[in-house]
Amino acid sequence: MRERILEMLERDSRLKPEDLAVRLGLDEQEVADELGRMVNEQVICGYTTLVNWEKTGKDFVTALIEVKVTPQRGMGFDRIAQRIYNFDEVKAVYLMSGGFDFTVIIEGGSIKEIAYFISDKLAPMESILSTATHFVLKKYKDRGIVMEKPHKDDERMIVSP
Amino acid sequence: MRCDFVAEKIKGLPFSGIRKFFNIASELQDVISLGVGEPDFDTPWNIRDEAIYRLEVGSTVYTSNAGMPELLHEISRYMRSRFELDYDPANQIICTVGASEGIDAALRAIINPGDEVLIAEPCFVSYYPCVIMAGGVPVTITTRREDEFRLTPQAVEEKITPRTKALIMCYPNNPTGAVMNSDDLLRLANCLRDRDIVVLSDEIYAELTYDGESPARHTSIASFPHMKEKTIVLNGFSKTFAMTGWRLGFACGPCDIINAILKIHQYALMCAPTISQYAGIEALKSGAGSVLHMRNEYDERRRVMVKELNGMGLDCFEPRGAFYVFPSIQSTGMTSEEFCTQLLYSQKVAVVPGDAFGESGNGFVRISYATGMDDLQEALRRIKVFLDLKGL
Numbered sequence: 390m391r392e393r394i395l396e397m398l399e400r401d402s403r404l405k406p407e408d409l410a411v412r413l414g415l416d417e418q419e420v421a422d423e424l425g426r427m428v429n430e431q432v433i434c435g436y437t438t439l440v441n442w443e444k445t446g447k448d449f450v451t452a453l454i455e456v457k458v459t460p461q462r463g464m465g466f467d468r469i470a471q472r473i474y475n476f477d478e479v480k481a482v483y484l485m486s487g488g489f490d491f492t493v494i495i496e497g498g499s500i501k502e503i504a505y506f507i508s509d510k511l512a513p514m515e516s517i518l519s520t521a522t523h524f525v526l527k528k529y530k531d532r533g534i535v536m537e538k539p540h541k542d543d544e545r546m547i548v549s550p
Numbered sequence: 551m552r553c554d555f556v557a558e559k560i561k562g563l564p565f566s567g568i569r570k571f572f573n574i575a576s577e578l579q580d581v582i583s584l585g586v587g588e589p590d591f592d593t594p595w596n597i598r599d600e601a602i603y604r605l606e607v608g609s610t611v612y613t614s615n616a617g618m619p620e621l622l623h624e625i626s627r628y629m630r631s632r633f634e635l636d637y638d639p640a641n642q643i644i645c646t647v648g649a650s651e652g653i654d655a656a657l658r659a660i661i662n663p664g665d666e667v668l669i670a671e672p673c674f675v676s677y678y679p680c681v682i683m684a685g686g687v688p689v690t691i692t693t694r695r696e697d698e699f700r701l702t703p704q705a706v707e708e709k710i711t712p713r714t715k716a717l718i719m720c721y722p723n724n725p726t727g728a729v730m731n732s733d734d735l736l737r738l739a740n741c742l743r744d745r746d747i748v749v750l751s752d753e754i755y756a757e758l759t760y761d762g763e764s765p766a767r768h769t770s771i772a773s774f775p776h777m778k779e780k781t782i783v784l785n786g787f788s789k790t791f792a793m794t795g796w797r798l799g800f801a802c803g804p805c806d807i808i809n810a811i812l813k814i815h816q817y818a819l820m821c822a823p824t825i826s827q828y829a830g831i832e833a834l835k836s837g838a839g840s841v842l843h844m845r846n847e848y849d850e851r852r853r854v855m856v857k858e859l860n861g862m863g864l865d866c867f868e869p870r871g872a873f874y875v876f877p878s879i880q881s882t883g884m885t886s887e888e889f890c891t892q893l894l895y896s897q898k899v900a901v902v903p904g905d906a907f908g909e910s911g912n913g914f915v916r917i918s919y920a921t922g923m924d925d926l927q928e929a930l931r932r933i934k935v936f937l938d939l940k941g942l
Binding site: 412547548 | 568572575585586587674846851853854906
């Protein structure tokens with residue numbers, strides 16, 4: 390049940406317990422309880438909306454930063470990550486395998502804002518060896534959703550056997 | 551004065567009831583159609599991508615008549631892993647132009663003039679005319695709401711005569727959404743086992759079954775003792791992989807019958823479309839995830855439909871297969887055609903009269919949930935308004 394509820398919410402987080410219950414053939418209370426448990430266990434970490442900011446008037450820049458660090462005694466990857474993700478500007482932090490240690494995704498109103506954040510906050514942090522910043526030019530697909538789906542009519546015949 | 555060239559046999563065939571309804575529905579604007587017998591999903595991208603690649607490299611020639619060996623091999627593997635049925639790709643499987651060709655060719659392969667063919671109704675529109683075109687005599691068996699539209703051995707036995715040659719059945723069923731579980735099929739197999747009757751089992755919706763487990767397993771009548779030797783399993787890619795327009799199906803059965811089908815197919819069609827065959831290989835190799843995703847979504851919609859329709863007073867048994875619900879509209883006092891026509895003109899929702907699938911479908915309508923949830927919910931709202939306006 391858990392997996393199906395999560396798959397459905399991941400697709401549409403607006404679904405209410407009663408919707409989930411009908412669609413999964415489950416009892417509404419049972420679903421509500423399971424949702425409560427999953428929130429407590431932080432299996433469900435939040436409910437958000439995927440916004441295409443390009444379509445709004447707002448200035449909006451996303452950067453992906455490759456970060457190399459040197460973990461030290463008492464300051465392992467998790468601690469370093471925490472010091473990075475505590476900044477509001479930071480939207481995502483992933484520990485990576487391969488040529489660098491963290492991917493940090495930052496959003497800001499302008500390139501200047503992001504440059505300031507990197508040069509003043511991120512790069513000077515002890516443990517951080519180097520950063521390489523890539524600016525996002527256009528988002529095509531995010532979290533499994535195509536941002537600007539080309540319009541397509543339903544080409545099926547209106548009635549068919 | 552030009553003489554009448556059309557054959558008597560064909561003149562006698564009516565156009566499908568669906569076509570008539572299609573003509574009315576097509577005239578109107580902004581119709582939400584729940585009358586569609588094909589998936590609303592696009593063919594999964596990996597399958598389309600493979601076809602594009604095959605076009606690029608120019609794989610555009612005929613294949614061997616039965617189909618490409620690799621595809622036949624994949625079908626064999628698929629039938630074994632999904633339905634525990636062993637078919638030799640060398641002589642027990644043939645690729646057809648949709649399961650529709652399979653139905654036609656299988657009937658032509660087995661019917662002698664005057665042979666009777668039992669057809670479990672309500673059913674897909676082509677069985678009856680295909681029997682006639684093959685020179686057979688269609689004999690319908692009515693399945694009933696009380697039995698949740700399953701085919702019972704009693705109903706079959708009542709219609710068997712010394713001339714009975716074959717039985718056509720389709721589970722999961724279009725238009726009712728009915729399925730037959732192992733126990734139902736065992737009873738039917740026991741009744742057929744010692745009789746010289748070929749079973750044409752149309753299992754085109756085999757991957758779309760729902761019973762709480764995921765994935766719920768479809769059982770084929772061919773998997774029961776002594777049934778494989780007399781069963782032609784018809785299946786295809788249309789519903790499973792959302793590939794209706796690709797026209798790719800297959801038939802599995804005993805060598806002698808498949809061989810006979812191969813002759814007809816060889817002379818009539820040559821081979822199934824080559825690009826589609828390549829796409830079919832890709833579908834069988836790596837399409838399982840997409841199938842699961844689509845089935846889960848149909849399942850969600852199915853539950854919403856059953857609950858809402860019953861809530862409106864349109865009695866609807868819980869269908870466990872395909873993507874149709876088949877509610878009774880008898881409580882409205884209208885015929886199926888009246889109900890559908892009035893609903894269409896009044897609320898612009900298209901559903902199909904049950905009797906388009908045989909007389910036994912009168913009093914019912916087929917509602918397809920192969921449409922996005924938003925449209926389904928809007929259509930349900932409109933149906934409710936329609937019933938309210940009627941004071942029902």
